Amino acid sequence: MVELLAQTGLNAVYAASYISLVAVGLVLIFGVMGVVNFAHGELFMAGAYAVVALYADMHVPFFVAVAIGMAFVGLLGLLMEWALFRPLKDNPLGGLVASIGFLMILQSLAVMGFGVRMEHIPPVTQEVVRFTDKVGLPVARLYVIVAAVVFLSALWYFLKRTRFGWALRASAQDPEAAALQGISITQTARIAMFIGAALAGVAGALTAPLVSVNPHMGHSVIVTAFIVIIVGGVGSLEGAILASIAYAFVHTFVTTFWDGVLADIVGLSLMLIVLIVKPTGLFGSADRA
Amino acid sequence: MRNFLILLVGLAALIALPHGLSFSQQEILVFLVINVLLVTSYRLLTLTGEWSLGHVVIMGVGAYSSALYTKELGVYVPVSMLLGAVTAALLAVLLSFPLFRMKGFYFLIGSFAAGEIIRLIWKRFREPFGGVRGISGIDPMPDFSVGFYQFDFFEPVSYYYFAGAIVIACLWILWRIEKSPVGLTFHAVHWQDKLAQASGVNLRAYRTLAFAIASGFAGLAGALQGHYVGTVNPNSFDIEVMVFVLTWAIVGGTATFYGPILGCIVLTVLNEIVLREMGLEQARPLIYGAIMILSILFLPNGLESLVQKATRRKTTAKPEEKAAT
Numbered sequence: 001m002v003e004l005l006a007q008t009g010l011n012a013v014y015a016a017s018y019i020s021l022v023a024v025g026l027v028l029i030f031g032v033m034g035v036v037n038f039a040h041g042e043l044f045m046a047g048a049y050a051v052v053a054l055y056a057d058m059h060v061p062f063f064v065a066v067a068i069g070m071a072f073v074g075l076l077g078l079l080m081e082w083a084l085f086r087p088l089k090d091n092p093l094g095g096l097v098a099s100i101g102f103l104m105i106l107q108s109l110a111v112m113g114f115g116v117r118m119e120h121i122p123p124v125t126q127e128v129v130r131f132t133d134k135v136g137l138p139v140a141r142l143y144v145i146v147a148a149v150v151f152l153s154a155l156w157y158f159l160k161r162t163r164f165g166w167a168l169r170a171s172a173q174d175p176e177a178a179a180l181q182g183i184s185i186t187q188t189a190r191i192a193m194f195i196g197a198a199l200a201g202v203a204g205a206l207t208a209p210l211v212s213v214n215p216h217m218g219h220s221v222i223v224t225a226f227i228v229i230i231v232g233g234v235g236s237l238e239g240a241i242l243a244s245i246a247y248a249f250v251h252t253f254v255t256t257f258w259d260g261v262l263a264d265i266v267g268l269s270l271m272l273i274v275l276i277v278k279p280t281g282l283f284g285s286a287d288r289a
Numbered sequence: 290m291r292n293f294l295i296l297l298v299g300l301a302a303l304i305a306l307p308h309g310l311s312f313s314q315q316e317i318l319v320f321l322v323i324n325v326l327l328v329t330s331y332r333l334l335t336l337t338g339e340w341s342l343g344h345v346v347i348m349g350v351g352a353y354s355s356a357l358y359t360k361e362l363g364v365y366v367p368v369s370m371l372l373g374a375v376t377a378a379l380l381a382v383l384l385s386f387p388l389f390r391m392k393g394f395y396f397l398i399g400s401f402a403a404g405e406i407i408r409l410i411w412k413r414f415r416e417p418f419g420g421v422r423g424i425s426g427i428d429p430m431p432d433f434s435v436g437f438y439q440f441d442f443f444e445p446v447s448y449y450y451f452a453g454a455i456v457i458a459c460l461w462i463l464w465r466i467e468k469s470p471v472g473l474t475f476h477a478v479h480w481q482d483k484l485a486q487a488s489g490v491n492l493r494a495y496r497t498l499a500f501a502i503a504s505g506f507a508g509l510a511g512a513l514q515g516h517y518v519g520t521v522n523p524n525s526f527d528i529e530v531m532v533f534v535l536t537w538a539i540v541g542g543t544a545t546f547y548g549p550i551l552g553c554i555v556l557t558v559l560n561e562i563v564l565r566e567m568g569l570e571q572a573r574p575l576i577y578g579a580i581m582i583l584s585i586l587f588l589p590n591g592l593e594s595l596v597q598k599a600t601r602r603k604t605t606a607k608p609e610e611k612a613a614t
Contacts, residue, residue: 036394087586093340096397097539097585100532104578112571219528223405226398234394261413268402268409275399276387 003134008256009249014141016248017148021203022221023228023240024152025196029077031172031235032192035085035095039103040225041218043197047073047204048213049110049119055208056121066205073201074194076106081193086186103218110215119213144206151199152241159237168192172235223264224251227271233280243282303453307446315445317561319452319517321554323510326456328537328549329463330506335543336467337499338479339396342531343384343404344507349526350407351377351508352515356427357417359516366430370512377508378501385497401528411523423522430516442517452513459506464546466502475499536577540584542591551592556580 026040037043050069054060060068080102088094124143128136159165171178171188179185211217228247232239247267254263274282307315331344355373358364364372384403391399411418418424430442430451440447466472477485478495486492515521533556541552556577564573588594 036397084582084586091585091589093539094585094589097535098582100535101578101581101585104532104574104581108572108575108578112575226401230395230398259413261409265406265409265413268406272387272399272402272406275395275402276390 003132004256006131006135008252010135010137010141011256012245012249012252014137014144015252016245017145018203018207019224019228019248020241020244021148021151021199023225023232023244024155024237025199026225027229027232027235027237027240028155028192028199029196030229031237032168033081033085033095033189034092035088035099037080037196038096038099038222039080039106039218040196040200041220041222042103042106043073043076043200043218044204044221045110045213045215045218046076046106047201048208048211048217049114049204050201051205051208052114052119052121052213055124056119062124062209066202069205070198070202073204074198076201077193077197078190080197081190085193086189107215107218114215116215119208121209121213124209138210140210144203144210147202147206151202155195155199155237164188164191224267227267230271231274231282233282239282304450307449312445314562315449317557319445319449320514321557322449322452322456323514323517324534324537324553324557325550326459326513327507327510328534328541328553329460329546330503330510331534331538332543332546332549333463333467333475333506334499334503335538336472336475336479337496338482339392339400339496339500340535341500342397342401342528342535343407344400344503345526345528345531345534346404346407347377347381347504348507348511348514349411349521349523350380350504351511352521352526353411353418353424353511354508355512356424356515356521359428360424360426361417366428366516370509370516373512373515374505374509377511378505381501381504382497385500389493389496389500404531405528408523408526419522421523423520423525425520427515427519427521429519448517452517455509455513459509463502463506467546471495471498533577536581540580540588540591542593544590545593545597547596548591548593551596555592 022040022044025043026037029035029037029040047069050072051062051065054065054068055062080099084098084102085095088098123140125139127139129139129142130136157165159169167178167183168188168191170181171183171185172192175185178188224247228243229240231247232241232243247270250270251263251267254266307318310318327344327348331341334341334344351370351373353373354376355369358369358372359366384400388396388399388403411423412421414420430440430448432442432447433440438450440451442448442451467475474485474490474495477490478492478499482492511526537553537556538549539552540556541550542548559580560573560577564570564576569576584591
């Protein structure tokens with residue numbers, strides 16, 4: 001029993017890692033640009049398909065494929081910012097609708113390019129870090145955990161310690177005041193969109209060999225990310241990370257001891273309860289919506 | 290007199306319409322008629338300024354409950370359809386307690402969560418909802434005769450007439466609601482909520498009322514669909530269907546009564562007839578997505594703004610006048 005608990009705990013840490021990468025990107029985009037990016041799950045999928053194309057089909061080394069995938073998805077983010085979110089800045093519902101349109105485009109591009117069926121990706125490594133006989137952490141999952149820690153720390157450093165980071169946080173807090181201080185809102189929006197998308201991309205790329213890659217995989221990712229950012233408080237990066245961890249533990253444990261659909265119901269109910277009791281989220285204070 | 294003639298010609302065209310179409314196109318026509326009701330009921334909700342992502346699930350509530358009433362309790366089909374609509378409306382009243390603590394973006398996400406929970410409950414509990422595969426073998430609408438016309442519900446044409454008559458009646462009711470003092474209050478709740486509240490309007494009650502009415506009609510649309518198709522399952526009411534409804538409303542525009550209907554008809558014709566005939570099956574979501582983006586970028590007030598422009602030019606001859614929305 002202790003071993004089962006420990007193993008489930010490890011699984012939850014892995015889940016928390018990629019969920020937080022996705023959710024933090026979503027929060028960053030929402031904070032700086034004020035739009036809800038419904039296509040975020042499809043950016044995750046695009047990262048996964050980059051690994052399918054480069055690593056599984058063209059035999060590029062795995063980490064090179066991940067890096068290219070991350071950059072590619074970041075560029076997709078820039079494209080979205082330029083083509084959709086910037087022209088629709090004054091239309092609050094517009095950005096959301098446009099991102100749904102973009103989601104459908106990405107999804108059907110994946111269907112046309114790769115087919116509807118699940119992709120098979122050869123495992124990157126079969127090694128497992130063993131703690132006891134029954135408790136182990138596959139190294140491929142360890143990569144995801146390490147990536148989450150590294151990228152999120154780097155983001156934290158960037159936001160809190162660099163001038164660009166300050167500018168980004170300033171324009172998230174008050175775009176007009178930031179613009180008056182000479183900060184280019186367009187520039188900060190571009191940076192936020194690139195980082196946010198790239199984080200989703202790297203999460204998708206790294207988890208590609210571990211999950212079933214298919215054109216509709218983005219759906220459950222975006223639902224999870226929404227739950228997490230609502231529970232964590234919309235606009236709060238720290239909240240998103242803490243909520244990712246909390247959600248991953250609840251979801252993984254309910255899945256292990258009962259079943260996956262029930263875990264989804266529990267997750268969504270948690271979100272609904274948070275929305276009812278404390279709409280600003282458990283960790284959120286400022287409220288932009 | 291002139292309006293009456295237009296109405297008569299329109300009605301004749303609607304009656305003649307299915308006879309020029311193939312069998313599969315007639316089936317699409319039935320769905321189109323049902324979707325017109327769905328999207329119009331959605332508009333009633335948007336009148337109060339709330340955009341729900343749970344509307345299609347509410348439609349599913351109507352379909353599921355009507356199916357269960359006939360199957361488990363042996364209720365006569367037309368009665369169970371009405372009961373399905375009532376169930377959807379009652380559920381909406383229930384959901385309004387948690388959901389109307391939220392507004393705007395939070396309501397959007399909250400309604401999505403509530404809808405997903407309902408959908409997952411259908412999926413999870415095989416008794417009585419049938420799990421992933423849903424409920425099949427739902428009783429069809431019993432055939433009947435109205436003297437000059439024999440309704441045979443194996444024929445899509447018959448179901449088209451049946452559903453069409455119901456939908457027209459519902460549209461008329463929805464239209465009357467919108468033009469009534471209650472409907473005007475819905476507008477006020479959206480655009481002048483502080484003033485409305487200061488004038489003694491109970492905002493919460495009116496938002497709940499709009500939500501319940503919209504849900505009731507959506508439930509009826511669901512019941513009409515369920516008894517036509519014969520099966521319901523959780524996946525036929527998922528977020529993708531909701532996205533279609535949202536697209537119809539956005540592309541058509543929601544400032545006028547006919548806007549969403551226009552969007553629904555134009556996009557359905559484009560989608561089902563043009564794209565399917567052209568064999569672009571796989572690219573359909575792509576084209577749909579592109580249309581969505583293009584229309585929000587270049588036609589933010591929807592197709593209805595084109596119609597408004599065209600009719601205004603005729604009456605005032607001032608095309609550059611801005612639409613007062």
